[in-house]
Amino acid sequence: MPVVVEKLIAAKPFLKWAGGKGQLLAEIDRRLPAGLKTGEVDTYVEPFVGGGAVFFHIAQNYDKIKRFYLLDINEDLVNCYKAVKKDVGLLVRELLSLQDKFLAIQRPKRKDFYLNIRKRFNTEKVAHFNTKTAAKLIFLNKTCFNGLYRVNRKGEFNVPFGDYKSPRICAAKNLQIVSEILQIAKIICADFTHSETYIDNHTFVYLDPPYRPLSPTASFTSYSKEDFNPEDQIRLARFCRQIHSKGAKFLLSNSDPKNENPTDRFFQDHYKEFTIDTVKAARLINCKASGRGQINELLITNY
Numbered sequence: 693m694p695v696v697v698e699k700l701i702a703a704k705p706f707l708k709w710a711g712g713k714g715q716l717l718a719e720i721d722r723r724l725p726a727g728l729k730t731g732e733v734d735t736y737v738e739p740f741v742g743g744g745a746v747f748f749h750i751a752q753n754y755d756k757i758k759r760f761y762l763l764d765i766n767e768d769l770v771n772c773y774k775a776v777k778k779d780v781g782l783l784v785r786e787l788l789s790l791q792d793k794f795l796a797i798q799r800p801k802r803k804d805f806y807l808n809i810r811k812r813f814n815t816e817k818v819a820h821f822n823t824k825t826a827a828k829l830i831f832l833n834k835t836c837f838n839g840l841y842r843v844n845r846k847g848e849f850n851v852p853f854g855d856y857k858s859p860r861i862c863a864a865k866n867l868q869i870v871s872e873i874l875q876i877a878k879i880i881c882a883d884f885t886h887s888e889t890y891i892d893n894h895t896f897v898y899l900d901p902p903y904r905p906l907s908p909t910a911s912f913t914s915y916s917k918e919d920f921n922p923e924d925q926i927r928l929a930r931f932c933r934q935i936h937s938k939g940a941k942f943l944l945s946n947s948d949p950k951n952e953n954p955t956d957r958f959f960q961d962h963y964k965e966f967t968i969d970t971v972k973a974a975r976l977i978n979c980k981a982s983g984r985g986q987i988n989e990l991l992i993t994n995y
C-alpha cells in the first residue's frame with residue numbers, strides 16, 4: 693500500500709555508529725545479488741549490525757526477503773534495538789522527557805546533566821537494562837562527543853560530553869517506523885560465528901566487521917570489552933569460506949589496509965578466491981584533520 697511504502701522509506705539508523713555505512717549504500721546496493729529481487733534469496737543475515745544502515749536500506753527496498761537476523765556482540769546496542777522493537781511508546785516518552793529537560797538547561801550547565809545520565813546509564817545497565825536505559829543510551833549517543841560509543845575496561849560508557857548547540861535527541865517518527873521494521877527481525881547478542889545457524893543457500897549475508905586499524909595508534913575499534921584483533925580477522929575469513937561452501941551469498945566491507953601500508957596483502961591473501969573491489973569513501977571517524985579525506989574501502993563478494 694502506498695501509505696506504508698511512504699512511511700517505510702523514511703526509516704534510517706536511530707544511532708550514530710562508528711563505521712556507519714550510509715555513504716557507501718549506493719556502491720553496496722549496486723553489488724547486491726540479483727536473487728534479492730527474484731526471491732531466490734529470502735533470508736538476510738547481518739552479523740555486525742552496528743547502526744544498521746544496510747539493514748534499513750534492504751528491509752525497505754527488497755520485499756522478497758522474509759527473514760532478517762541482526763547480530764552484534766555489543767550488549768548495550770542489542771538491548772537498545774530490542775527496546776525500540778518491543779516498547780517504542782515508552783521509549784519515545786522517556787527520550788522526549790530527557791530532551792525537554794536537557795534543552796531547558798542553559799548551555800554551560802548541560803554537561804552536568806549529561807554526566808549524571810551517563811552515570812545512571814552505567815549503573816542501570818548492569819542491574820537491569822530496560823526501556824528507560826535504552827532511552828538513556830540514545831540520549832548519550834546524541835549528546836556525547838561525535839556520537840561515539842566507547843567503554844572502559846569495566847564496560848562503563850565513558851565518552852565525554854559533546855556540547856552541541858541544539859542536538860536532535862528524539863526523532864520520534866523515525867523511532868516508530870524503525871520499530872515497525874524491526875518486527876520482522878530477530879535481534880541477537882552474540883559473536884558473529886553464531887549467525888551460521890541462520891545461513892543456508894537462500895541467504896544473503898552482509899558483513900561489516902570492525903576495521904583493521906588504519907594506523908597503529910587508531911583505537912576506535914574498541915566497540916565493546918572484546919576488541920576485534922588480528923586473529924578475529926582470520927577467524928572471519930575462515931567463516932566467510934564456510935558460509936560460501938554452504939551456498940550463501942556474502943558481501944563484506946572493510947577499509948583497505950593499503951591506505952596506510954601499500955604492501956599489506958591481508959585481504960588479497962585471505963580472500964583470494966573471492967572478488968575484491970576497491971571504492972572511494974570519505975573517512976570522518978578520525979578526529980585529527982589528517983585522518984580525514986578520501987580513503988579506499990574494500991567490498992568483497994563471493995558471487
Ligand SMILES: C[S@@+](CC[C@H](N)C(=O)[O-])C[C@H]1O[C@@H](n2cnc3c(N)ncnc32)[C@H](O)[C@@H]1O
Nearest residue numbers: 711712713740742743744765766883884900915
Ligand atoms: C563497523 S561496525 C558496523 C557498522 C554498521 N555496518 C553500520 O552501518 O553502522 C562493527 C560492529 O561489529 C560489532 N562487533 C565487534 N566484534 C564482534 C564480534 N566478534 N561478533 C559480532 N559483532 C562484533 C561491534 O560492536 C560493531 O557494532
